Amino acid sequence: MSRPFQMVDVFGTTGFTGNPLAVIADAEGLSSAEMLAITRWLNLSETAFLLPPTQAGADYRVRIFTPAHELPFAGHPTLGSCHAWLRAGGRPARGDVAVQECGVGLVDIRIGNTLAFAAPPLLRGGAPTEAEIAEVAEVLRIDRAAICDAQWADNGPGWIAVLLESAEAVLAVEPARHHPRHIDIGIVGPHAPGGDVAFEVRAIFSDGQGGLIEDPVTGSLNASLGQWLFASGRARGGYVAAQGTQLGRTGRVQVTQDATGQVWVGGRTVTLFDGRTTEEQG
Numbered sequence: 001m002s003r004p005f006q007m008v009d010v011f012g013t014t015g016f017t018g019n020p021l022a023v024i025a026d027a028e029g030l031s032s033a034e035m036l037a038i039t040r041w042l043n044l045s046e047t048a049f050l051l052p053p054t055q056a057g058a059d060y061r062v063r064i065f066t067p068a069h070e071l072p073f074a075g076h077p078t079l080g081s082c083h084a085w086l087r088a089g090g091r092p093a094r095g096d097v098a099v100q101e102c103g104v105g106l107v108d109i110r111i112g113n114t115l116a117f118a119a120p121p122l123l124r125g126g127a128p129t130e131a132e133i134a135e136v137a138e139v140l141r142i143d144r145a146a147i148c149d150a151q152w153a154d155n156g157p158g159w160i161a162v163l164l165e166s167a168e169a170v171l172a173v174e175p176a177r178h179h180p181r182h183i184d185i186g187i188v189g190p191h192a193p194g195g196d197v198a199f200e201v202r203a204i205f206s207d208g209q210g211g212l213i214e215d216p217v218t219g220s221l222n223a224s225l226g227q228w229l230f231a232s233g234r235a236r237g238g239y240v241a242a243q244g245t246q247l248g249r250t251g252r253v254q255v256t257q258d259a260t261g262q263v264w265v266g267g268r269t270v271t272l273f274d275g276r277t278t279e280e281q282g
Helices: 032-042 075-087 130-140 167-172 219-231
Strands: 004-010 019-024 047-051 060-065 097-102 105-111 115-118 149-153 159-163 184-190 199-206 212-215 238-243 251-257 263-267 269-276
Touching: 004 075, 019 032, 019 075, 032 047, 032 060, 047 075, 060 075, 075 097, 075 105, 075 115, 075 219, 075 263, 075 269, 130 149, 130 159, 130 184, 149 219, 159 219, 167 184, 167 199, 184 219, 199 219, 219 238, 219 251, 219 263
Parallel strands: 019 047, 060 097, 159 184, 199 238
Antiparallel strands: 004 019, 004 269, 047 060, 097 105, 105 115, 115 263, 149 159, 184 199, 199 212, 238 251, 251 263
């Protein structure tokens, strides 16, 4: 069966500077194994599959896969999927808010000049153990003393976040290329006050075969980092985070907190390629 697809650049400043996402529409009839096989073949960090909603109040449903497994939630696939759904003619029931159904439940996405999703509640928060922090320091190949603070920031992918003293310290990290145990690490450090960007962010995660990969721009991590930075008083109102610098990307993530305390994560989305899949060949 032929299905429409879009290749969406998410969080970039211009085309080809953010995190690419493949969105396969009309994905009914594809099995989980087939979705995983497509994702592995495309070899992007995530591929999203659009489906009719099954929960009341949802406008559409998305299943999100990495080359290793399915995720209950991820940030750049949330914005990219909503962008693709709207571009294909989707009309949200609530007008300026689209409601996405995914593994963590329903996620609101504000529609404006850019899209912004409501950061979902953490599945796991709180302080890591000293052994867990030491493991992160080993993977990042930095001294334990360089980690100013640490927090579980798991909203689906399983992030453990560490704060370094500066953006320069974040950019200087040269992580290991392999680690025997699955681990997802977020690194954040402040830029000097007064600039366009408040924080530098990096995301290091396991690929399922023991390798470690750096993600260009990561919405889920920026969502949970925002919740941590606002709650700890390190950020107020709103800020812009840079990510992907070491990969030659210029990702920019807009993180805000509204009067209710809800954290919103937004950025630029643009379709760079679209077309249709061909029927499978026997």
